[in-house]
Amino acid sequence: MTSYFISLFSISLIYVLFGLGLNLHWGYAGLLNFGHVAFFAIGAYTSALLSLNGAPIAVGLFAGACMAAFAAYLVGFLTTRLKEDYLAIVMLTLAEIVRLVAVNSSWTGGPSGLPNIPAPFVDALGRTSRGMFLLMLVIAVVIALLLLSRLTRSEFGLALRAIRDDEVCATAVGKNIRSFKTKALVIGAILAGVAGAFYGMYVSYIVPDQFVPLVTFYAWVGIILGGRSHLGAALGTLVFMALLESTRFLSDMGVPITDAQVANGRLLIVGLVLIVLLRVRPQGLFPYKPTLPKQVRAEVQRTMSERIAASNHPYHEKIDA
Amino acid sequence: MFILRAFLDGLSEGGIIALAAIAITLVFRISRFANVAFGDLLTIGAYLALSMMVGWGLPFWPAILLSAVMTGLIGVTSYLVVFKPLGLSTVTLFISSIGLALVFRAGIQLIWGNDILSFPAISFRSVELGPITIPGGDVVVIVTCAIVVAAFFLLLYQTRIGREIRATANDPDLARTTGINVGQVTIVVWLCAAMLVGIAGVLLGASTALQPEMGWNLLLPAFAAAILGGLGNTTGAAIGGLTIGIAMQFAVMFAPAGYKPGVAFAIMILMLLIRPAGLLPSKDRQ
Numbered sequence: 001m002t003s004y005f006i007s008l009f010s011i012s013l014i015y016v017l018f019g020l021g022l023n024l025h026w027g028y029a030g031l032l033n034f035g036h037v038a039f040f041a042i043g044a045y046t047s048a049l050l051s052l053n054g055a056p057i058a059v060g061l062f063a064g065a066c067m068a069a070f071a072a073y074l075v076g077f078l079t080t081r082l083k084e085d086y087l088a089i090v091m092l093t094l095a096e097i098v099r100l101v102a103v104n105s106s107w108t109g110g111p112s113g114l115p116n117i118p119a120p121f122v123d124a125l126g127r128t129s130r131g132m133f134l135l136m137l138v139i140a141v142v143i144a145l146l147l148l149s150r151l152t153r154s155e156f157g158l159a160l161r162a163i164r165d166d167e168v169c170a171t172a173v174g175k176n177i178r179s180f181k182t183k184a185l186v187i188g189a190i191l192a193g194v195a196g197a198f199y200g201m202y203v204s205y206i207v208p209d210q211f212v213p214l215v216t217f218y219a220w221v222g223i224i225l226g227g228r229s230h231l232g233a234a235l236g237t238l239v240f241m242a243l244l245e246s247t248r249f250l251s252d253m254g255v256p257i258t259d260a261q262v263a264n265g266r267l268l269i270v271g272l273v274l275i276v277l278l279r280v281r282p283q284g285l286f287p288y289k290p291t292l293p294k295q296v297r298a299e300v301q302r303t304m305s306e307r308i309a310a311s312n313h314p315y316h317e318k319i320d321a
Numbered sequence: 322m323f324i325l326r327a328f329l330d331g332l333s334e335g336g337i338i339a340l341a342a343i344a345i346t347l348v349f350r351i352s353r354f355a356n357v358a359f360g361d362l363l364t365i366g367a368y369l370a371l372s373m374m375v376g377w378g379l380p381f382w383p384a385i386l387l388s389a390v391m392t393g394l395i396g397v398t399s400y401l402v403v404f405k406p407l408g409l410s411t412v413t414l415f416i417s418s419i420g421l422a423l424v425f426r427a428g429i430q431l432i433w434g435n436d437i438l439s440f441p442a443i444s445f446r447s448v449e450l451g452p453i454t455i456p457g458g459d460v461v462v463i464v465t466c467a468i469v470v471a472a473f474f475l476l477l478y479q480t481r482i483g484r485e486i487r488a489t490a491n492d493p494d495l496a497r498t499t500g501i502n503v504g505q506v507t508i509v510v511w512l513c514a515a516m517l518v519g520i521a522g523v524l525l526g527a528s529t530a531l532q533p534e535m536g537w538n539l540l541l542p543a544f545a546a547a548i549l550g551g552l553g554n555t556t557g558a559a560i561g562g563l564t565i566g567i568a569m570q571f572a573v574m575f576a577p578a579g580y581k582p583g584v585a586f587a588i589m590i591l592m593l594l595i596r597p598a599g600l601l602p603s604k605d606r607q
Contacts, residue, residue, distance in 0.1 A: 079593070
């Protein structure tokens with residue numbers, strides 16, 4: 001039972017790291033990334049290939065993050081000058097290209113993937129290393145949350161949100177939109193790359209089929225469920241992934257269900273949750289709260305409602321400061 | 322000889338991509354989002370035709386028509402039930418369409434399973450063209466695509482509803498003030514688009530095989546074709562589809578077959594670098 005919980009939470013926390021990266025893209029910078037799994041796969045393969053060839057695990061992890069960052073930089077270069085729809089499609093394609101390369105190349109192991117990826121703590125601790133791995137993931141998630149909330153409260157974060165909410169305005173006050181967006185892409189991709197590297201170590205073998213587009217949408221559901229704040233996204237992803245992963249153990253517990261039915265059920269759950277949530281509660285369970293001081297917020301709210309009342313704006317119900 | 326063969330194969334695959342790309346473009350212009358669920362609707366079209374041919378013993382042509390009508394109805398229903406109540410936010414619509422695509426896929430796998438299936442052996446007469454023989458399947462696909470696209474453009478440019486569709490695509494508010502029933506036009510557009518997607522699915526099933534991911538795999542080349550054509554221009558989407566289909570076939574002559582979809586992506590990325598507005602940019606889009 002303990003090992004079951006350790007496994008459930010380890011996988012879920014890896015997805016939390018992954019989802020936090022996506023939330024920086026979408027929640028804070030407004031970037032429509034539908035191919036986040038590409039950075040996950042790049043991190044996983046880079047780290048696995050290096051550590052299988054004798055490099056220390058930490059070096060593999062670092063290199064995985066760097067390669068993901070580099071890929072994100074290229075994507076940023078390609079798409080930040082175009083409208084938002086283009087980033088969505090380019091990322092969707094990048095994820096497929098990464099998977100195509102993984103399936104068709106010999107150095108990635110092709111469709112059968114890479115087995116026996118080394119994990120940390122195994123040599124020293126043996127069977128109890130799983131617990132240490134979980135602890136390491138908890139620490140990694142906490143560090144990521146702290147760094148991200150520092151980052152998004154800084155001037156950089158404010159500029160990102162300004163760009164997200166009104167690009168023309170942000171340009172007018174002299175913000176270099178392309179550079180800000182690219183930086184956000186790179187930082188989010190680093191998180192995904194690290195998550196990918198951890199994933200490879202945790203499951204100890206990787207195959208291209210683990211990096212299907214559906215993985216990106218797990219993170220999307222997590223964010224839409226939790227809301228666009230860091231904590232909201234983390235909680236949403238944790239809850240959703242824990243629920244989803246627990247379906248894996250149904251057959252072990254004696255429920256008569258085949259693997260194919262489980263996989264199919266997961267598709268159905270992700271799809272339905274996306275559709276229903278967007279309809280019923282698009283802002284998420286823990287929505288992003290503005291961080292302006294109370295007096296300023298009250299002032300903004302007052303002038304806004306006065307102006308809206310004066311202008312008879314048809315969308316007044318949708319505006320809240 | 323070899324080149325002509327690759328060209329014809331490319332034409333048949335490009336025709337199918339073009340149908341899907343036109344559908345995506347059409348809905349993009351009217352409802353302002355790229356509908357991901359069309360990929361899996363295409364798969365549904367193919368499987369529906371399979372069930373009709375195997376289960377009811379229907380011949381190929383009635384099956385393709387009936388399947389198109391059914392996917393058309395599924396498309397309209399999906400618009401009315403899922404997309405219409407969501408309002409105008411592009412992002413919300415886009416993500417919902419992904420959700421719907423996953424639900425469609427789950428349904429397909431539930432009903433028809435994960436195995437690779439194929440249509441009952443249909444023999445189409447092959448055509449002798451000078452020294453080469455064009456296989457009957459290719460002929461059927463190319464001719465059907467040509468007829469469907471021609472019929473669609475006739476509808477779009479020669480009828481009253483076509484003019485209303487184009488007016489709504491250009492400026493929905495202005496269209497409304499001139500007395501066009503925009504709600505009705507939107508439904509007609511979804512019906513047409515979903516029917517095109519259904520036909521594309523049956524043709525794809527006839528030229529290759531049926532498997533649950535066939536539509537998803539065709540979706541990205543179709544997006545690439547739509548972007549190549551200027552994301553919003555139906556003529557451009559048709560040309561983009563043919564270009565990508567032919568380019569993919571020629572690439573297979575030099576590169577391993579597994580990289581075939583990569584060619585579509587490479588063309589798309591080159592296009593974004595060189596000419597982001599596409600081959601035929603739509604004039605009203607800044």
